[in-house]
Amino acid sequence: MEANTRSTGRLPAAFLTPGSSSFMDFLAAHSPELLPGSRPLPPVEGAVQAPHGTTIVAVTFSGGVVLAGDRRATMGNLISQRDIEKVFPADEYSAVGIAGTAGLAVEMVKLFQLELEHFEKVEGTTLSLEGKANRLSTMIRGNLGMAMQGLAVVPLFAGWDLDRGKGRIFSYDVTGGRSEELGFAATGSGSLFARGALKKLYRDDLAEDQAATAVVQALYDAADDDSATGGPDLARRIYPIVTVISEDGFKRLSETEVSEIVRAIHERRLEQPDGPRAALL
Numbered sequence: 001m002e003a004n005t006r007s008t009g010r011l012p013a014a015f016l017t018p019g020s021s022s023f024m025d026f027l028a029a030h031s032p033e034l035l036p037g038s039r040p041l042p043p044v045e046g047a048v049q050a051p052h053g054t055t056i057v058a059v060t061f062s063g064g065v066v067l068a069g070d071r072r073a074t075m076g077n078l079i080s081q082r083d084i085e086k087v088f089p090a091d092e093y094s095a096v097g098i099a100g101t102a103g104l105a106v107e108m109v110k111l112f113q114l115e116l117e118h119f120e121k122v123e124g125t126t127l128s129l130e131g132k133a134n135r136l137s138t139m140i141r142g143n144l145g146m147a148m149q150g151l152a153v154v155p156l157f158a159g160w161d162l163d164r165g166k167g168r169i170f171s172y173d174v175t176g177g178r179s180e181e182l183g184f185a186a187t188g189s190g191s192l193f194a195r196g197a198l199k200k201l202y203r204d205d206l207a208e209d210q211a212a213t214a215v216v217q218a219l220y221d222a223a224d225d226d227s228a229t230g231g232p233d234l235a236r237r238i239y240p241i242v243t244v245i246s247e248d249g250f251k252r253l254s255e256t257e258v259s260e261i262v263r264a265i266h267e268r269r270l271e272q273p274d275g276p277r278a279a280l281l
Contacts, residue, residue, distance in 0.1 A: 053105065058169045060211075063167075071241070138176065139176075144176070
């Protein structure tokens with residue numbers, strides 16, 4: 001929807017009409033064709049070839065939650081991008097990691113960011129973490145038509161719950177079904193292997209640096225067995241994106257910090273390729 005730029009300088013009446021604090025409800029009422037799930041798709045035969053991103057992992061620790069993702073996007077059996085970003089801040093106290101069709105997922109994240117910002121400006125307060133998780137669930141459900149044509153988006157949502165004073169993780173399915181995960185979670189094609197690694201590495205008393213090491217280790221293990229997951233690339237200096245959400249808000253670990261974690265894991269694997277990994281923590 002475009003503002004009226006004629007001589008009157010006035011906005012269309014839709015912008016001045018009282019309504020819901022949801023930006024998505026506003027679009028649905030006045031310009032539904034702008035919603036991703038409302039766009040018609042041409043009939044196709046077989047699966048649509050589009051870049052897909054995986055894998056996303058999350059781990060809670062005593063002071064918050066760590067959310068991380070690898071950097072590879074694939075299209076069929078090809079690597080379409082080696083340094084894609086899959087983890088984004090949703091607002092000051094939450095983040096989203098995307099898995100599935102990359103283009104739609106990034107667009108969904110941007111719309112989700114706008115939805116949360118719009119709510120805060122209209123209501124004068126932030127949405128609860130539970131409310132944010134529910135809003136994202138609604139957006140995923142709106143993409144069901146595209147998901148049935150092979151363009152699914154299955155994110156992982158994590159954040160700091162200001163009411164409960166702890167980090168929480170929420171996972172989703174293609175229909176928008178939402179589940180809260182306790183301790184750790186993974187999504188994407190390499191999630192089976194990442195989850196297996198986290199089962200051995202996770203403890204209730206992890207510190208922030210230990211949780212960051214655990215998620216990088218899980219992505220490393222996933223890349224060993226899943227061709228769609230990109231492991232740390234020391235030659236190209238491409239490392240996983242690792243973010244931390246705590247009572248201090250969202251922060252992304254620097255490339256230097258992540259590279260130190262990667263090199264420690266790499267050196268340990270060279271010494272004991274099949275040895276115990278819990279010692280890294």
